[in-house]
Amino acid sequence: xxxxxxxxxxxxxxxxxxxxxxxxxxxxxxxxxxxxxxxxxxxxxxxxxxxxxxxxxxxxxxxxxxxxxxxxxxxxxxxxxxxxxxxxxxxxxx
Amino acid sequence: xxxxxxxxxxxxxxxxxxxxxxxxxxxxxxxxxxxxxxxxxxxxxxxxxxxxxxxxxxxxxxxxxxxxxxxxxxxxxxxxxxxxxxxxxxxxxxxxxxxxxxxxxxxxxxxxxxxxxxxxxxxxxxxxxxxxxxxxxxxxxxxxxxxxxxxxxxxxxxxxxxxxxxxxxxxxxxxxxxxxxxxxxxxxxxxxxxxxxxxxxxxxxxxxxxxxxxxxxxxxxxxxxxxxxxxxxxxxxxxxxxxxxxxxxxxxxxxxxxxxxxxxxxxxxxxxxxxxxxxxxxxxxxxxxxxxxxxxxxxxxxxxxxxxxxxxxxxxxxxxxxxxxxxxxxxxxxxxxxxxxxxxxxxxxxxxxxxxxxxxxxxxxxxxxxxxxxxxxxxxxxxxxxxxxxxxxxxxxxxxxxxxxxxxxxxxxxxx
Ligand SMILES: Cc1cc2nc3c(=O)[nH]c(=O)nc-3n(C[C@H](O)[C@H](O)[C@H](O)COP(=O)(O)OP(=O)(O)OC[C@H]3O[C@@H](n4cnc5c(N)ncnc54)[C@H](O)[C@@H]3O)c2cc1C
Numbered sequence: 058x059x060x061x062x063x064x065x066x067x068x069x070x071x072x073x074x075x076x077x078x079x080x081x082x083x084x085x086x087x088x089x090x091x092x093x094x095x096x097x098x099x100x101x102x103x104x105x106x107x108x109x110x111x112x113x114x115x116x117x118x119x120x121x122x123x124x125x126x127x128x129x130x131x132x133x134x135x136x137x138x139x140x141x142x143x144x145x146x147x148x149x150x151x
Numbered sequence: 152x153x154x155x156x157x158x159x160x161x162x163x164x165x166x167x168x169x170x171x172x173x174x175x176x177x178x179x180x181x182x183x184x185x186x187x188x189x190x191x192x193x194x195x196x197x198x199x200x201x202x203x204x205x206x207x208x209x210x211x212x213x214x215x216x217x218x219x220x221x222x223x224x225x226x227x228x229x230x231x232x233x234x235x236x237x238x239x240x241x242x243x244x245x246x247x248x249x250x251x252x253x254x255x256x257x258x259x260x261x262x263x264x265x266x267x268x269x270x271x272x273x274x275x276x277x278x279x280x281x282x283x284x285x286x287x288x289x290x291x292x293x294x295x296x297x298x299x300x301x302x303x304x305x306x307x308x309x310x311x312x313x314x315x316x317x318x319x320x321x322x323x324x325x326x327x328x329x330x331x332x333x334x335x336x337x338x339x340x341x342x343x344x345x346x347x348x349x350x351x352x353x354x355x356x357x358x359x360x361x362x363x364x365x366x367x368x369x370x371x372x373x374x375x376x377x378x379x380x381x382x383x384x385x386x387x388x389x390x391x392x393x394x395x396x397x398x399x400x401x402x403x404x405x406x407x408x409x410x411x412x413x414x415x416x417x418x419x420x421x422x423x424x425x426x427x428x429x430x431x432x433x434x435x436x437x438x439x440x441x442x443x444x445x446x447x448x449x450x451x452x453x454x455x456x457x458x459x460x461x462x463x464x465x466x467x468x469x470x471x472x473x474x475x476x477x478x479x480x481x482x483x484x485x486x487x488x489x490x491x492x493x494x495x496x497x498x499x500x501x502x503x504x505x506x507x508x509x510x511x512x513x514x515x516x517x518x519x520x521x522x523x524x525x526x527x528x529x530x531x532x533x534x535x536x537x538x539x540x541x542x543x544x545x546x547x548x549x550x551x552x553x554x555x556x557x558x559x560x561x562x563x564x565x566x567x
Binding site for chain 2: 058069070071075076077078092093096097099100101102103104105106109111127129130131132
């Protein structure tokens with residue numbers, strides 16, 4: 058699989074480490090979250106057969122975090138974003 | 152028809168004209184007491200034990216493809232009960248005992264072969280951990296044996312004992328572990344269940360559930376609606392996809408695991424070897440092929456095929472521990488989809504929807520569990536209480552903090 062890094066261009070996915078569903082960016086607020094919120098965040102997943110937004114870490118490269126949109130049936134990658142930009146858009150980072 | 156040595160000889164002498172199909176091919180009835188979704192090893196075993204142990208006969212198994220086409224026919228066939236934690240070890244030992252009596256129980260040759268399994272040790276810390284595991288196994292009535300280097304050299308002289316990074320320092324053996332002919336497990340259970348009246352319906356995909364007021368009344372399928380008092384799901388890697396049709400999110404991700412087979416060789420490997428440090432495991436099939444595997448590919452996948460980086464990684468592991476494997480040609484490789492759970496252990500439980508039951512999260516270790524999984528799931532479906540060896544496999548363990556995390560990896564399914 059080739060991941061088209063927005064800054065570095067196409068890279069072999071073997072340079073990356075996979076973390077999981079990109080929803081993990083949206084961590085509950087420790088001030089207000091209930092145990093149920095933490096349970097859902099920590100353990101429950103949509104696990105779709107089809108398009109999946111997921112977090113990949115460029116460990117063997119520039120050590121950036123990316124949000125990769127990949128089809129879990131075909132491995133086709135349709136978009137690659139810098140995770141920080143995604144987080145900013147969600148109001149999660151300055 | 153019962154199989155016997157006499158029958159085999161008679162058929163051999165008369166041109167094999169007297170064999171009949173091993174199970175019927177029925178159309179679905181409008182309503183069953185219990186429907187099992189998924190004609191893999193676990194679903195078929197559940198049906199068999201429902202009929203033979205728990206007295207349920209209005210049972211159907213619904214399979215979207217053909218029985219045995221899923222993980223039960225794609226795995227590397229290793230059976231063992233060398234677990235450590237309380238929730239797991241009694242369950243897997245129960246399973247190993249059921250394997251030991253399986254062929255007599257279902258009158259089918261599943262080629263259960265207790266050729267032994269050996270986990271290699273490469274450091275003092277690993278030795279301590281494995282000896283502790285061996286003690287836990289023996290406390291639960293399983294067998295375990297510590298092997299020193301001389302003992303391993305007698306059985307496996309060709310291993311790479313002096314590898315610079317992972318020298319072999321010992322091994323933990325379970326002599327009762329081994330391999331089983333995987334397809335025959337599906338066929339044997341199917342035949343046994345069918346002979347007790349269970350309908351095995353192939354080429355019938357479940358596309359939804361009929362749920363009214365929090366109660367499940369049956370399933371929508373490609374052959375129309377089929378009603379049931381109770382529905383049990385045992386669809387391995389498709390757990391997430393199926394349960395989302397009932398509006399549930401699971402503590403599960405689907406990942407692909409590959410298996411490899413070399414060309415046929417003379418007998419070289421007496422038992423099963425695992426090289427945990429490099430993640431490689433291997434046995435030799437009765438046809439002579441070396442059957443081996445390693446890590447999962449590591450990211451969510453529903454594609455029943457693997458990717459090349461892992462092929463390379465697995466073969467490197469093989470070369471590191473067993474250099475002679477480099478002389479053999481690789482014949483075939485394939486992938487299967489596993490439902491990796493958040494703590495690496497299975498879930499066998501009722502759901503919040505009345506009449507809907509779940510069996511899944513087997514990760515890549517569910518083949519060895521097939522008989523016990525079927526037995527305890529049948530118990531749950533028939534009696535509505537968990538079987539005594541499966542009381543820890545509940546959904547709520549992720550809420551209450553009672554995870555069964557054999558590998559200590561936390562909630563990261565791709566590391567279990
Ligand atoms: C490469 C590989 C190696 C492995 N090695 C080992 C090993 O050495 N030892 C070990 O213990 N375990 C091993 N495993 C794991 C083990 O094979 C599985 O955990 C176990 O087989 C899963 O249970 P099952 O047999 O019932 O699943 P399956 O055989 O996958 O059965 C599930 C069935 O459900 C059907 N299904 C899915 N969706 C639907 C639907 N909507 N409607 C109707 N039917 C549906 C599927 O078609 C499938 O036939 C391995 C797995 C793989 C892939």
